[in-house]
Amino acid sequence: MIDGFLALYIFMLAAFTGKEIIGRVPVILHTPLMSGSNFVHGIVLVGAMIALAEATTPLGMTIGFIGVALGAGNAAGGYVVTERMLEMFKSSKDKK
Amino acid sequence: MATEEMLIWIAKASYFLAAVLFILGIKRMASPVTARKGIVQAGIGMVVATLATFAITGGHNIGLILAGIAIGVIPTWLWGKKVAMTDMPQMVALFNGMGGGSAAAIGAFELFKITDPGHPLPPMVTIGLAVLGSLIGSVSMTGSIIAWAKLDGRMDKRFNFPGQQVFNFLILAAAIVAGLALVAWNVQPWLIVAFFALALAFGILMTLPIGGADMPVVISLFNALTGLAVAFEGYVMNIPALIIAGTVVGAAGTFLTQLMAKAMNRPISGVLFSNFGGGGSGEAIAGSQKSIEASDAASLLYMADKVIIVPGYGMAVAQAQHKIWELSQALIKAGKEVKFAIHPVAGRMPGHMNVLLAEAGVPYDLIADMDDINPEFKTCDVAIVIGANDVVNPAAKTDKSSPIYGMPILNVVDSRQTIVIKRGKGTGFAGIENALFYADNTRLLYADGKEAANQLISELKGIEGGGGRARPQACVRGVDGGG
Numbered sequence: 001m002i003d004g005f006l007a008l009y010i011f012m013l014a015a016f017t018g019k020e021i022i023g024r025v026p027v028i029l030h031t032p033l034m035s036g037s038n039f040v041h042g043i044v045l046v047g048a049m050i051a052l053a054e055a056t057t058p059l060g061m062t063i064g065f066i067g068v069a070l071g072a073g074n075a076a077g078g079y080v081v082t083e084r085m086l087e088m089f090k091s092s093k094d095k096k
Numbered sequence: 097m098a099t100e101e102m103l104i105w106i107a108k109a110s111y112f113l114a115a116v117l118f119i120l121g122i123k124r125m126a127s128p129v130t131a132r133k134g135i136v137q138a139g140i141g142m143v144v145a146t147l148a149t150f151a152i153t154g155g156h157n158i159g160l161i162l163a164g165i166a167i168g169v170i171p172t173w174l175w176g177k178k179v180a181m182t183d184m185p186q187m188v189a190l191f192n193g194m195g196g197g198s199a200a201a202i203g204a205f206e207l208f209k210i211t212d213p214g215h216p217l218p219p220m221v222t223i224g225l226a227v228l229g230s231l232i233g234s235v236s237m238t239g240s241i242i243a244w245a246k247l248d249g250r251m252d253k254r255f256n257f258p259g260q261q262v263f264n265f266l267i268l269a270a271a272i273v274a275g276l277a278l279v280a281w282n283v284q285p286w287l288i289v290a291f292f293a294l295a296l297a298f299g300i301l302m303t304l305p306i307g308g309a310d311m312p313v314v315i316s317l318f319n320a321l322t323g324l325a326v327a328f329e330g331y332v333m334n335i336p337a338l339i340i341a342g343t344v345v346g347a348a349g350t351f352l353t354q355l356m357a358k359a360m361n362r363p364i365s366g367v368l369f370s371n372f373g374g375g376g377s378g379e380a381i382a383g384s385q386k387s388i389e390a391s392d393a394a395s396l397l398y399m400a401d402k403v404i405i406v407p408g409y410g411m412a413v414a415q416a417q418h419k420i421w422e423l424s425q426a427l428i429k430a431g432k433e434v435k436f437a438i439h440p441v442a443g444r445m446p447g448h449m450n451v452l453l454a455e456a457g458v459p460y461d462l463i464a465d466m467d468d469i470n471p472e473f474k475t476c477d478v479a480i481v482i483g484a485n486d487v488v489n490p491a492a493k494t495d496k497s498s499p500i501y502g503m504p505i506l507n508v509v510d511s512r513q514t515i516v517i518k519r520g521k522g523t524g525f526a527g528i529e530n531a532l533f534y535a536d537n538t539r540l541l542y543a544d545g546k547e548a549a550n551q552l553i554s555e556l557k558g559i560e561g562g563g564g565r566a567r568p569q570a571c572v573r574g575v576d577g578g579g
Binding site for chain 1: 111114118119121122123125126127128131132134135136138139142145146149150152153154156157158160161163164165166167168169171172173175176177179181184185187188190191192194195197198199201202204205206208209212221315316319322323326327329330331333335336337338339340341342343344345346347348349350351352355356447448450451454455
């Protein structure tokens with residue numbers, strides 16, 4: 001188990017990172033960025049997979065299965081949608 | 097044994113790599129030039145982390161895991177591939193809700209695990225974070241689903257009943273009490289079920305009264321909440337990658353939510369707990385709305401040197417972005433300066449209009465933010481407002497009794513002439529009259545956005561081809577009608 005204070009430090013540093021990263025994003029990228037960060041929290045899939053692997057009871061397996069399916073949906077859907085949006089951003093110089 | 101340790105080491109190293117790739121990926125999304133690479137990078141991180149997880153799970157329930165992934169990935173992937181660009185906001189809401197649900201499921205799993213006989217009781221902090229992550233994740237899930245249903249037009253605008261806020265507050269309070277009981281008193285199955293039922297119900301109840309125009313803020317908020325829920329469950333599951341990715345998203349999302357709320361000049365609490373249009377309706381506006389035909393509007397455009405186009409949610413509804421760009425190209429070809437002015441909260445997500453214009457092929461250097469474009473309206477000959485309403489209403493500056501007073505707006509009213517493309521005489525989302533529509537130099541072109549753009553394009557061609565048809569007259573007539 002991660003030491004409580006170590007976790008708190010990780011939390012604090014990651015929070016600052018998150019704020020700093022978005023502070024420099026132009027408004028035109030806010031939607032793709034929101035969508036992109038939506039994809040990134042799809043990492044929850046990993047937690048759900050580990051939970052499901054641990055499950056031994058029918059209840060545990062059901063809950064774990066739901067978690068895996070939802071997490072996978074978050075990751076896959078978030079990726080496709082973000083990638084499609086970003087694909088469209090082109091400057092007038094890129095055009096032939 | 098040694099191989100197993102090595103696999104776990106590889107998995108942990110992969111999680112670290114994934115965390116680095118996520119942060120670099122999000123950072124690259126900060127510039128239009130590298131944004132595409134950024135999401136691909138984050139995607140690689142996700143694949144690495146998922147594959148590594150198979151190494152630690154040691155093949156337990158592998159069939160179930162693979163089936164769960166397949167059920168999650170295949171439909172969302174296919175759906176995400178074919179959904180129209182205008183529907184992106186609700187898709188983001190839906191996928192976000194799934195993430196929240198997944199975090200809540202992890203919390204539920206951990207809590208039910210404690211109820212197994214003989215299972216050691218984890219430290220209170222662990223139970224506390226499992227409960228907190230579950231609460232936030234559940235609210236984010238059902239709330240996002242309601243947001244999706246509203247944006248997708250599956251649910252009628254707002255749902256209000258007397259005493260709603262008190263009722264919602266009581267549900268939330270009950271959920272918190274149940275959560276505290278789990279942490280401090282005892283982890284009982286019935287209590288876990290009651291806790292989740294209350295948390296899920298609160299997500300629905302808090303989102304029901306919120307209207308469509310506030311959805312950008314709400315989706316952004318739920319996105320941040322899901323991030324936090326993931327971070328908390330990451331602590332419970334002892335996976336630092338979840339803590340880092342979840343926290344980064346939570347912080348970025350919170351900051352983005354604040355930016356958006358500021359752009360609307362509404363505190364976040366105002367978005368969540370009060371309704372637009374619930375207060376006064378502002379001063380009555382003297383004068384009348386003056387309509388214009390497409391042919392006369394095209395004449396105005398033909399004579400203009402500088403045209404600013406202001407798109408709003410109506411453009412998305414009409415799917416008019418391609419036609420609008422076609423019109424702009426015709427104007428640019430005729431030697432006119434054309435720019436697009438985007439209000440920060442135009443549409444249903446921040447930057448929603450930018451995405452649609454980009455889809456149509458508008459280069460991003462023609463698209464200007466509110467602060468950059470506002471001084472330019474004074475030198476603009478014709479402003480075209482398509483499907484935008486409240487974000488161009490000068491009452492936000494002049495009428496203290498207006499519900500939107502104080503909201504930053506695009507200064508379209510400064511433009512020499514304004515053409516408003518609108519389907520009918522209805523008010524905007526806030527339910528208030530728009531003073532801009534009654535201004536002497538504003539003309540309303542009543543038509544569907546796509547249809548109107550089409551007409552303007554062909555009229556413009558007619559003018560260019562036929563040397564103009566009575567355009568000064570058209571202009572004079574318009575002004576006379578203004579009275």
